[in-house]
Amino acid sequence: MMTPRKLAMKALRYTLIGVLVVLAGFPVYWMAATALNVNSQLYGTGQVAWPQLQHLPDLVTELGNVPIGRWLFNTLLIASGGTILSLTLGALAGYALSRFKFHGRGLVGFLLFMTQVVPEALILVPLYAMFITFGLLNSLTGLILANVGFSLPVACFVLKGAMDAVPYEIEESAIIDNCPRFSVLTMIILPLIMPSIAAAAVVAFFAGWNEFLFASTFLMDNSLWPASVGLASFVGQYETPMSAVLGAALVFSLPAIVFFLLIQRKIVAGLTAGAVKG
Amino acid sequence: MPALTFKNVSKTFGDNTVIDAFSADIHDGEFLVLLGPSGCGKSTLLRMIAGLSDITSGDLLFDGSVANDWEPKQRGVAFVFQTYALYPHMTVRENIAFPLIMDAFRKWYHLPIVNIVARHRLMKRADIAERTLSIARQLELEPLLDRRPASLSGGQRQRVALARALVRNPALYLLDEPLSNLDAKLRTQMRSEISALHHKVGKTFVYVTHDQVEAMTMATRIIVMNKGIVQQVDTPDEIYDHPANTFVARFVGSPPMNLIPASVRNNALQLSGRLAVEHAAPLPPRRELTFGVRPEKLTLHPAGEGRLPAQVAVVERLGAETVIGCRLMTGEENKDQRLLEHDLVFVRVSGNPKIKIGELCSLDYQADDVLWFDIDNGDRIFLDQE
């Protein structure tokens, strides 16, 4: 039994959902559709509004002219290196915050919170100067070191939250069993919080994957560019067909979309934890 | 094997004193039970012995040397936790072998990744594998060796925790309420298993519990604690028969000792205010005190035959015996309008007497069975000393 009022509410709700889906989904749809158009359509006769799968071979050929493989490889290096470093340091910090009371704990919390507030651009110039001094400019190592400053705290918050849920007794039991603290962390605690480690890894990985400001400033050499900088170089440049540009953007976006959708809740928990407890 | 000595050990958290000047000796090979209500500091004491909690002041001696600052591993103890604290990501076999593997680890084995390889290697080492297997056999865990803790029942987990404690053959076993997460039947069974274990290994056991039945059945000695202060240190029999104060009297025994306010006027005893009782023995030289008698020392008689007239308020039939809660007829009992039955005097009789709630009866006692306590601080009053 549905009253007219309820029916109207229901219709309104589904209309609203429909509008939101179009607003949120259209740009991605359009990216795919554009990638599968040919240039003459894009600039001349008018873009075809649906993806034309018959143009897929053309897209593949066009992408062959763009060093997208090289860029993605660099991106992969930057993202993986940053992930390993953030998780290692984040696990240490998370463990200390989860298990110990120590002088300076408040300061540590404040510093971690600050990292979430400080604009990246603000440390750009001093880092640039520092990297010149240490020969880290124009190197992936330098870029990773810069990125990790921002992803480490998020990894720390995610891992600390998970460690808080591990009972103390398990840890004390290991201590009685003659297990040093560092091994308590690596052999007991970390294996128990694997799902959260995976979540923190995805967050850190895609922070590195998406990063643009540092990469565009610290890397001069085209061969070192990650995909974000490479793709950005298409802006204001008209030799590369738009279908190839957006095709490359799509290839670049897909892993991020897939992983973000897979562990969306964990990411949100990680991003909000720092601000709640900081 | 260590003899433990506590010398004025105290523990404070901020302003909160958890343990106040605790002094005691724990002898080699005994089964010592730390008994007390929750929050009395008994677990903290156990954790101090293990080296898991710091000692605020005083000294803890292992065989005469101050051990306050020793690392847990130096103390050679095994700890069984209330929650068992098994490693959830390891199989039963790996859980039991873990202490052995840690002992066999060299420093550099603790490096990340190296530790994984080292652990797998050591699991296969003949002596470790054999020792693990033999302990598992002793505790009938062999069929479960490749399962993980999550798939075990409470009793099985308990046995894995014991196996892990036994495997290193420590000199001192610390058990923190190990049976409180089990159901009643299993608890009775595990109680005798742990007692038997103590006899077999012949090492020192320190066992923390709030359950007086566990304490009475297993201990060779009991330390009764309340609010961080030791109430009595003695054998189970002494604790039961000669409690040092009303706290111990009430805490040990079920139903607890009957404690009745009493007064002495002109060398005549009055219970619960007005009930004058002929007492056949000397009375303490006090005006107000507490009269204590165990339920099984009271005898039940038809109305008028015993010295204490009473009315039946509660009857608990336990099969072999019956516990009857009575209200003493002091002449003022009708003024009491409360619905709940407080301050009942319990009497324990064998068999199944035909008695109904509301029936009038009488109680009687032997003067030898009476213990006297100070009415204010609850301490035992000894007649011969005064």
Place this chain on the structure above:
Amino acid sequence: MSANGLKNRSGLVKLLPYAFILPPMIYLVVFMFWPLSRQMYMSLTNTRIVNPNRGRFIGLGNYERLIEDPAFYVSLKATLVYTVLTVLIGIALGVVAALAIDRPFKGRAVVRAILLFGWAVPGVAASLIWLWMYNERSGVFNRMTELLGIGRFSWLTSTDYALGSVLAVTVWQVAPFVMLVVLAALQSVPQEVREAARIDGADGISTFRAVTLPHIRPSIQLAALLVAVWSIRRFDIIYLLTGGGPLGSTSTLVVKLRQTAFEGHELGMASAYGAVGLALALMVAAVHYTVEQRRMKRMSR
């Protein structure tokens, strides 16, 4: 930690936490807080990019110039407008979307996934898509407006529309995040309380106001804090879409900072812009914490 038992354990135990916390903290100090303090100091010098490690101390000179520079006020205004509007629109859309998909319906998982696209797409890729959609000659927006007969728009190159266009992309990115945060809060509203309100005679809207809204308000506030801070920090999409133009209408403090540093080569001046940006972000955080503290106090009463 040696086995001979002679070392003072309490001394070591006190040091133990630092063995864990120091490596990450040293890292953060070297790669975050040392540069940050350098930057703050730099804003008091006339450092230029040719000699990034050698600048003369000039006191508040950069800030004096800043106060006299109309471009600074343009940038400050752009930052404030951009931040405030992003928060307002982003939160509004995010909350509406969360409420719309809170209750189960067929295809909810797919809808939820699509609604999250904007959040999941990397900023650079998002910029490229929207640049193409905003394209004046061949972009889908202008093709549509032409079809509707209202002509073409200079979405990104006219001072009237540029900030709005950048804002649209930003909202597309942050609204899904707000939605996720609010959705998580909504799912934790105890069903019994909602039902109790129903039994007590409340209709849909009053149930929402009496039960649901108070429950999700802290989450909304938290999302607002994060969105505001991110808006102050955001660089990639603004830089790629408009480069701060036209006429500085989208040049937020962060964009201005990088331009002043790497195009104007005035590091001291750039740092002064950065200091203002940091102050803004800290103010937002301070407001959030004050409100949060008050709420906590109210709750505990």
